[in-house]
Amino acid sequence: MKNNRQPVSFIVTDDPDAAQAFFVDVMALELREASPFALVFVDCGHVLRVQIVSELEPADYTVHGWEVVDIARTIEELISKGVQFQRFDQLPQDALGVWTTPDGNKIAWFTDPSGNRLSLTQYMTT
Incomplete structure (x- = not known):
């Protein structure tokens, strides 16, 4: 099928x-x-x-995300609109909050107004 x-x-x-x-x-x-x-x-x-x-307890994991071509530019655009990116003690993140995975992919996290964790990912092949 x-x-x-x-x-x-x-x-x-x-x-x-x-x-x-x-x-x-x-x-x-x-x-x-x-x-x-x-x-x-x-x-x-x-x-x-x-x-x-009526009531919401946000998940403590990523619930939705987007693949982007230029994560730094996308983050800067979102910051200009008031989005704050999250930091995690267990991950080495750069000044923009981007964590680079062992295979080179770049990921950053932020939340929507309800506290849902969202992400941006720039894959090495992008």
């Missing part, structure tokens, strides 16, 4: 107004739908569904 399915990613928010502003204004996603149940965004053809919940 040929795979003709398109992936949909899910994260959650307890503050839909802040989530909508973040994903539209900061992350430049297109809002496809807003309902009392979810915000649905389109991100380069990929669907990101942000489910609206």
Whole structure:
């Protein structure tokens, strides 16, 4: 069987107004739908569904991420929009908060207004 399915990613928010502003204004996603149940965004053809919940305990791991071509430039753009990048004591990170994996990939983490951990990754092959 040929795979003709398109992936949909899910994260959650307890503050839909802040989530909508973040994903539209900061992350430049297109809002496809807003309902009392979810915000649905389109991100380069990929669907990101942000489910609206009354209470949220953010996960302590990465829940969604983006592959980027130039991580330093992307970080600088996001910082200019108010995004703060996370630092982890167990990882050696550069001045921008980028950790370089043993195989040379570069990763940085930040959170959305609901505390969901998000990431940027620049692969060596990019």
